Amino acid sequence: NAGVTQTPKFRVLKTGQSMTLLCAQDMNHEYMYWYRQDPGMGLRLIHYSVGEGTTAKGEVPDGYNVSRLKKQNFLLGLESAAPSQTSVYFCASSARDTEAFFGQGTRLTVV
Amino acid sequence: DQQVKQNSPSLSVQEGRISILNCDYTNSMFDYFLWYKKYPAEGPTFLISISSIKDKNEDGRFTVFLNKSAKHLSLHIVPSQPGDSAVYFCAASVSYNTDKLIFGTGTRLQVFP
Numbered sequence: 001n002a003g004v005t006q007t008p009k010f011r012v013l014k015t016g017q018s019m020t021l022l023c024a025q026d027m028n029h030e031y032m033y034w035y036r037q038d039p040g041m042g043l044r045l046i047h048y049s050v051g052e053g054t055t056a057k058g059e060v061p062d063g064y065n066v067s068r069l070k071k072q073n074f075l076l077g078l079e080s081a082a083p084s085q086t087s088v089y090f091c092a093s094s095a096r097d098t099e100a101f102f103g104q105g106t107r108l109t110v111v
Numbered sequence: 112d113q114q115v116k117q118n119s120p121s122l123s124v125q126e127g128r129i130s131i132l133n134c135d136y137t138n139s140m141f142d143y144f145l146w147y148k149k150y151p152a153e154g155p156t157f158l159i160s161i162s163s164i165k166d167k168n169e170d171g172r173f174t175v176f177l178n179k180s181a182k183h184l185s186l187h188i189v190p191s192q193p194g195d196s197a198v199y200f201c202a203a204s205v206s207y208n209t210d211k212l213i214f215g216t217g218t219r220l221q222v223f224p
Contacts, residue, residue: 004154035214042115042200042214043155090154099145100212102154 002026006091006103013081013110016051021076021106023091029101031094032074033058034066043090051072055108081110114138115203117215124222130188132218134201137182141203145212146175146186149198158199159186191222 007022023032030051035043035058045058049068063079063085074093078085086109092100116135124130134144142163150167161168161175161184168175174187188195198217205211 040216042202042216044214045212092154099157099160102147102156104152104154 004091004093004101006089006106008106009104010107011109013108015083015110016080017081018079019076019081019092019108020078021089021108022028023074023075023076023093023103024072025091025093025101026072027093027095027101028071029093029095031096031100032065032068032070033092033094033100034064034074034076035090035092036060038087046058046089077091081108083110086110112137113216114141115201115213115215117199117201117218119218120216121219121221123193124213124220126193126222126224128193129192130186130195130220130222132186132188132199132201132220134184135182136184136203137205138205138213140205141183141213142206143204144175144177144184144203145202146173147200147214148218149200149204153168157201188220191220193222193224194198196220196222 004025033048034046044060047066049055052071055066067075089106091103094100145156145160148158149155177184200217202212202214
């Protein structure tokens with residue numbers, strides 16, 4: 001049972017480049033989330049989705065876009081990467097109003 | 112403005128003893144609290160939760176205590192084991208809205224033999 005799978009696990013980008021982080025869950029969860037974790041800070045919510053075809057902004061949405069075309073997938077896009085987006089990104093999913101299950105994370109470095 | 116605070120970045124405890132991890136919050140509307148554990152190079156995993164209608168919730172070696180008047184919760188691990196060494200995050204939300212979870216900065220627990 002895979003749970004929540006994130007790809008890639010590591011990536012180095014140059015400033016201004018774009019990329020998409022992929023998240024897939026096999027638990028039939030309605031809710032999916034993208035968080036970032038930075039040193040000395042807790043996990044901060046970037047965007048989330050409460051169902052297929054829906055997305056909403058979290059605490060720190062600027063510079064990111066998301067899409068939820070299929071229930072099991074939640075994509076996080078960076079259109080023009082900046083060094084401030086160097087972080088560890090976590091995807092998570094949950095059923096309605098239950099605890100979230102997290103992926104292993106993607107370590108992104110923007111140089 | 113940090114709504115959920117874990118003021119101890121790290122804690123070191125001997126195996127077999129009790130570990131107490133603390134968390135304070137400022138938003139009186141929070142009514143659902145969770146603890147997550149995170150090992151290096153892994154995602155956080157859910158550990159235990161408590162709603163504001165309770166002041167204690169226990170699951171095996173893990174117990175979470177909630178003091179609403181002090182806006183404080185704590186996680187007790189008894190007895191502590193080396194495998195408990197990890198970073199522990201507390202999180203809070205309003206009305207069980209998991210899309211609005213606010214996380215603390217984490218406490219790194221090290222359990223030594």
